[in-house]
Amino acid sequence: xxxxxxxxxxxxxxxxxxxxxxxxxxxxxxxxxxxxxxxxxxxxxxxxxxxxxxxxxxxxxxxxxxxxxxxxxxxxxxxxxxxxxxxxxxxxxxxxxxxxxxxxxxxxxxxxxxxxxxxxxxxxxxxxxxxxxxxxxxxxxxxxxxxxxxxxxxxxxxxxxxxxxxxxxxxxxxxxxxxxxxxxxxxxxxxxxxxxxxxxxxxxxxxxxxxxxxxxxxxxxxxxxxxxxxxxxxxxxxxxxxxxxxxxxxxxxxxxxxxxxxxxxxxxxxxxxxxxxxxxxxxxxxxxxxxx
Amino acid sequence: xxxxxxxxxxxxxxxxxxxxxxxxxxxxxxxxxxxxxxxxxxxxxxxxxxxxxxxxxxxxxxxxxxxxxxxxxxxxxxxxxxxxxxxxxxxxxxxxxxxxxxxxxxxxxxxxxxxxxxxxxxxxxxxxxxxxxxxxxxxxxxxxxxxxxxxxxxxxxxxxxxxxxxxxxxxxxxxxxxxxxxxxxxxxxxxxxxxxxxxxxxxxxxxxxxxxxxxxxxxxxxxxxxxxxxxxxxxxxxxxxxxxxxxxxxxxxxxxxxxxxxxxxxxxxxxxxxxxxxxxxxxxxxxxxxxxxxxxxxxxxxxxxxxxxxxxxxxxxxxxxxxxxxxxxxxxxxxxxxxxxxxxxxxxxxxxxxxx
Numbered sequence: 185x186x187x188x189x190x191x192x193x194x195x196x197x198x199x200x201x202x203x204x205x206x207x208x209x210x211x212x213x214x215x216x217x218x219x220x221x222x223x224x225x226x227x228x229x230x231x232x233x234x235x236x237x238x239x240x241x242x243x244x245x246x247x248x249x250x251x252x253x254x255x256x257x258x259x260x261x262x263x264x265x266x267x268x269x270x271x272x273x274x275x276x277x278x279x280x281x282x283x284x285x286x287x288x289x290x291x292x293x294x295x296x297x298x299x300x301x302x303x304x305x306x307x308x309x310x311x312x313x314x315x316x317x318x319x320x321x322x323x324x325x326x327x328x329x330x331x332x333x334x335x336x337x338x339x340x341x342x343x344x345x346x347x348x349x350x351x352x353x354x355x356x357x358x359x360x361x362x363x364x365x366x367x368x369x370x371x372x373x374x375x376x377x378x379x380x381x382x383x384x385x386x387x388x389x390x391x392x393x394x395x396x397x398x399x400x401x402x403x404x405x406x407x408x409x410x411x412x413x414x415x416x417x418x419x420x421x422x423x424x425x426x427x428x429x430x431x432x433x434x435x436x437x438x439x440x441x442x443x444x445x446x447x448x449x450x451x452x453x454x455x456x457x458x459x460x461x462x463x464x465x466x467x468x469x470x471x472x473x474x475x476x
Numbered sequence: 477x478x479x480x481x482x483x484x485x486x487x488x489x490x491x492x493x494x495x496x497x498x499x500x501x502x503x504x505x506x507x508x509x510x511x512x513x514x515x516x517x518x519x520x521x522x523x524x525x526x527x528x529x530x531x532x533x534x535x536x537x538x539x540x541x542x543x544x545x546x547x548x549x550x551x552x553x554x555x556x557x558x559x560x561x562x563x564x565x566x567x568x569x570x571x572x573x574x575x576x577x578x579x580x581x582x583x584x585x586x587x588x589x590x591x592x593x594x595x596x597x598x599x600x601x602x603x604x605x606x607x608x609x610x611x612x613x614x615x616x617x618x619x620x621x622x623x624x625x626x627x628x629x630x631x632x633x634x635x636x637x638x639x640x641x642x643x644x645x646x647x648x649x650x651x652x653x654x655x656x657x658x659x660x661x662x663x664x665x666x667x668x669x670x671x672x673x674x675x676x677x678x679x680x681x682x683x684x685x686x687x688x689x690x691x692x693x694x695x696x697x698x699x700x701x702x703x704x705x706x707x708x709x710x711x712x713x714x715x716x717x718x719x720x721x722x723x724x725x726x727x728x729x730x731x732x733x734x735x736x737x738x739x740x741x742x743x744x745x746x747x748x749x750x751x752x753x754x755x756x757x758x759x760x761x762x763x764x765x766x767x768x769x770x771x772x773x774x775x776x777x778x779x780x781x782x783x784x785x786x787x788x789x790x791x792x793x794x795x796x797x798x799x800x801x802x803x804x805x806x807x808x809x810x811x812x813x814x815x816x817x818x819x820x821x822x823x824x825x826x827x828x829x830x831x832x
Contacts, residue, residue: 200638207630208647211712214662215650217673221665233671284495292481293488299496306503308821312769312790313814316797316806317509318502320520347502350495380487409655411772412790416798427657440665447658458653462646465653469713470720 222444249445262429270407285358307352339420361395398468426450513807520801533808539601608787616767627714649712660776663705667691695785721755
């Protein structure tokens with residue numbers, strides 16, 4: 185009897201893993217196809233889609249598509265643009281939103297509740313509904329730079345960065361986190377005569393690792409993968425990020441191998457980053473849900 | 477005794493000020509502008525100042541009416557037949573310069589249906605937008621329950637104690653971190669009419685019995701194909717939100733259930749599901765908001781075609797506001813979208829409210 189039930193258990197366990205594995209295949213096969221195809225010449229790439237060879241590094245495998253992609257388009261520039269826009273926005277966003285949340289949680293000031301409710305109310309405004317008027321606003325804004333006052337923000341880094349520094353969700357995440365910090369720590373620091381700038385820098389920020397990671401990851405994903413906005417505001421290639429740079433590969437003669445190489449190039453770093461920090465990634469998504 | 481709070485207007489405004497200014501300037505102001513522009517004829521670049529036009533943009537966008545016509549009859553009063561069906565006067569002849577119905581001028585046929593001898597035409601001033609509206613609603617109505625349900629299924633599957641379960645969780649979540657633009661391009665290969673992976677798989681499984689389908693090029697399959705891909709891409713996101721909801725349910729409830737001898741279904745029905753109330757509301761609202769914003773998939777995969785079968789609200793807003801530089805037209809669509817999203821999330825909240 186014991187023997188049979190042990191076998192049964194083994195079978196049930198195997199079935200569970202089989203189900204989990206089959207589902208995993210559904211989620212991963214397009215990515216495997218992308219990576220493998222990026223290594224193959226166009227002709228073979230298309231022929232291979234007829235069999236499982238599509239998912240295997242077989243046949244005439246080389247990095248030629250990657251070199252060709254760099255040759256065809258300013259890939260390095262697109263990547264640099266994405267890194268600058270994403271990096272600067274994430275950094276400024278963490279700074280501005282954490283400072284705002286600090287003011288909302290720890291400081292008593294006129295207008296505090298009203299401002300916080302207004303900011304949280306913006307959570308129900310999808311970006312897509314303000315993109316068109318924002319385009320007009322951005323095309324008319326002034327900027328003071330080395331060449332004096334200029335009008336219109338289109339085709340620049342700032343038009344991709346400044347509108348996304350502060351947002352309701354990031355401020356909300358910081359507010360929730362700060363509310364749970366022990367108030368005694370702050371009281372003690374106040375007794376010892378610390379200034380509010382010092383409390384923010386020396387006490388609250390060092391305790392905010394988890395929420396900083398969450399906010400950074402969410403902002404990173406949104407900014408790096410952004411498409412609609414940069415598509416509208418970067419008509420010149422000089423400021424285009426990677427997702428918009430993709431258009432380059434659809435002009436003139438289309439080479440699928442090069443497209444796959446480019447897609448791999450812009451996706452693999454994010455996937456690697458995700459696999460390396462997957463616990464933090466998943467925790468950050470989860471934290472948007474728990475308290476909402 | 478120092479308190480946790482500092483009472484200082486200066487510190488408060490100084491620290492929150494930058495964020496408040498940015499949100500006011502780049503979210504609230506454009507939002508108010510959207511409403512304002514929708515009542516004008518504002519263009520992105522124009523030599524003339526914008527003029528106030530009242531509700532003209534909304535009328536242009538949303539005007540829908542019906543027109544019932546009798547079939548044409550010959551001198552003897554018999555119905556004129558054409559190709560075995562009654563012949564009706566052409567819609568164009570009735571909408572153009574019709575002295576009885578001047579309001580029909582400029583309207584086009586959206587769809588029609590027959591009843592008895594007569595035929596009713598549903599006319600719209602902006603047929604493409606009507607199609608976009610319907611497609612977006614179909615998308616939301618399919619994606620919200622299916623994606624939410626599948627995500628819950630995956631969450632329950634992942635929530636078991638099994639060696640290596642985290643590996644599966646990591647894989648299921650993977651498409652979420654990949655840009656929707658990249659995903660859409662990859663799926664063009666899967667859906668390709670000639671050498672697409674889906675066609676090859678189906679024909680291999682059926683030994684060639686299933687004919688090849690151009691999934692994205694066929695008006696009857698294109699929207700379905702985009703729906704399937706969109707569900708696939710983001711289901712892992714909602715799986716994680718369900719998972720965090722599952723973990724808030726107290727284990728003692730499950731222990732109590734086990735002692736009472738509850739079946740698996742009973743455990744789910746009476747412990748898990750009620751415990752997920754708030755998560756359900758959140759998941760539904762977030763999926764709905766995301767689904768109404770459908771744009772990148774369309775732009776990369778179909779451009780709204782074939783035959784407008786994948787037009788969506790946001791795609792139309794961008795095509796007009798950016799493509800045709802018609803800021804007022806795009807803004808009007810944006811306001812319509814906002815009103816829809818707001819009403820639906822209010823309805824969802826009301827339907828799932830705490831019953832006391």
